Amino acid sequence: MSLSPGRRKASRPGEDRPGEGRRILLGISAGIAAYKSAQLARLLKQAGHEVRVVMTEGAQAFITPLTLQALTGEAVRTSLLDPEAEAGMGHIELARWAELILVAPATADLMARLAHGHADDLLTTLCLASDAEKVMAPAMNQAMWRQPATVRNARRLAEDGWRLLGPDSGDQACGDVGPGRMLEPEAILAALDDTPGDAAGLTVVITAGPTREPLDPVRYLSNHSSGKMGFALAAAAATLGARVLLISGPVALPTPAGVERHDVESAREMHDAAHRLAQGCHLFIGCAAVADYRAETPAEHKMKKREGEHTLTLRLVKNPDIIASIAAREDRPYVVGFAAETRDLEAYARDKLARKGLDMVVANDVSRAGLGFGADDNAALLVWREAGATDQRTLPPQPKSQLAMAVVRQAIDRLRAAPPS
Numbered sequence: 001m002s003l004s005p006g007r008r009k010a011s012r013p014g015e016d017r018p019g020e021g022r023r024i025l026l027g028i029s030a031g032i033a034a035y036k037s038a039q040l041a042r043l044l045k046q047a048g049h050e051v052r053v054v055m056t057e058g059a060q061a062f063i064t065p066l067t068l069q070a071l072t073g074e075a076v077r078t079s080l081l082d083p084e085a086e087a088g089m090g091h092i093e094l095a096r097w098a099e100l101i102l103v104a105p106a107t108a109d110l111m112a113r114l115a116h117g118h119a120d121d122l123l124t125t126l127c128l129a130s131d132a133e134k135v136m137a138p139a140m141n142q143a144m145w146r147q148p149a150t151v152r153n154a155r156r157l158a159e160d161g162w163r164l165l166g167p168d169s170g171d172q173a174c175g176d177v178g179p180g181r182m183l184e185p186e187a188i189l190a191a192l193d194d195t196p197g198d199a200a201g202l203t204v205v206i207t208a209g210p211t212r213e214p215l216d217p218v219r220y221l222s223n224h225s226s227g228k229m230g231f232a233l234a235a236a237a238a239t240l241g242a243r244v245l246l247i248s249g250p251v252a253l254p255t256p257a258g259v260e261r262h263d264v265e266s267a268r269e270m271h272d273a274a275h276r277l278a279q280g281c282h283l284f285i286g287c288a289a290v291a292d293y294r295a296e297t298p299a300e301h302k303m304k305k306r307e308g309e310h311t312l313t314l315r316l317v318k319n320p321d322i323i324a325s326i327a328a329r330e331d332r333p334y335v336v337g338f339a340a341e342t343r344d345l346e347a348y349a350r351d352k353l354a355r356k357g358l359d360m361v362v363a364n365d366v367s368r369a370g371l372g373f374g375a376d377d378n379a380a381l382l383v384w385r386e387a388g389a390t391d392q393r394t395l396p397p398q399p400k401s402q403l404a405m406a407v408v409r410q411a412i413d414r415l416r417a418a419p420p421s
């Protein structure tokens, strides 16, 4: 396996002028999350960037151009056919001015128009006319985000070079719960430093979700894993530019943009897929809640209730330990495992590190209310092994998308510093 040592950063226009910010064109489209764009504009300015705002017509129903003008100190552009504005800085000039186009929020409609190369208003025209780096923070109702059309558009935009930040999962303004919330402005600002080149050239394999172990043709053993953390890890690795292969048990989650998904059901299917895909991969993250046992012999036909018998005995056999078997390969990648514990986090994490032959363990305290299993937030303790020395890092409670980025970053940093032998 060849890895270039040290983190590689793609050079960006602003980096040629150390200490100076970048010229950012902030596009705002018509979503309720637009009210957060004011805070985002403020944070961008505070971080030293030059900010010019373009709003779609619908966005102005949610937040006024005057608010953004007051925050950025620049006139806000709203129309393509505005002779006065065009006489100042024409739209092609504005497209050339931008080093980064950041669309937040990006609605389902805007994503559809951009995915198809439309130029029917100022914002879409600027996106089409500009060679700047392009980033968007999608925001919409969870059902809209899950629709095949939106999934297709997100994938196409990622293929076209757009970097998609989020969306996050959780409570929505419409009362729904699920994926579609715009990332918080602070997280968007932090993600602008996530250079796509950081994981370029790396292949990352991730397992996620539960497994299902058949008892008969209609029944199975499983668990409550939602798959959210594994999918967030896949999205984070893809954002950093890795080739991401996601092996997922049965979950109700859309595939993150730019990720290659392999659906499996049982632990043995997951094991086989993991070994097939791990060949030549650099980083393996085992986030799946793999069932420890399966029925020794699943019944061929549906099992019937037996009259007069009050108990049913199932004979279970142990499933393979997928992550330990990946770590035992001769051509092993850097292997990161998860540990869900209710106490003695560090001790159990270090024990798992040694017992399974892992390189890093992400330990969660699953006894903490609102965190971990099925929740949208998580906290973790990272421990890793490095030439006998040990180190660790605490990640405080935060949305799984942010935590996932921190975990992937740390794993890539460790892997580049000390690739597995």
Ligand code: C5P
Binding pocket: 207, 267, 286, 287, 288, 289, 290, 291, 292, 319, 320, 321, 322, 323, 324, 336, 337, 338, 339, 340
């Ligand atoms: O042993 P335990 O289930 O606590 O270990 C959790 C870690 O091991 C997770 O990374 C999980 O994905 C992985 N694992 C696995 N195969 C199993 C059991 C757990 O890959 N059969």
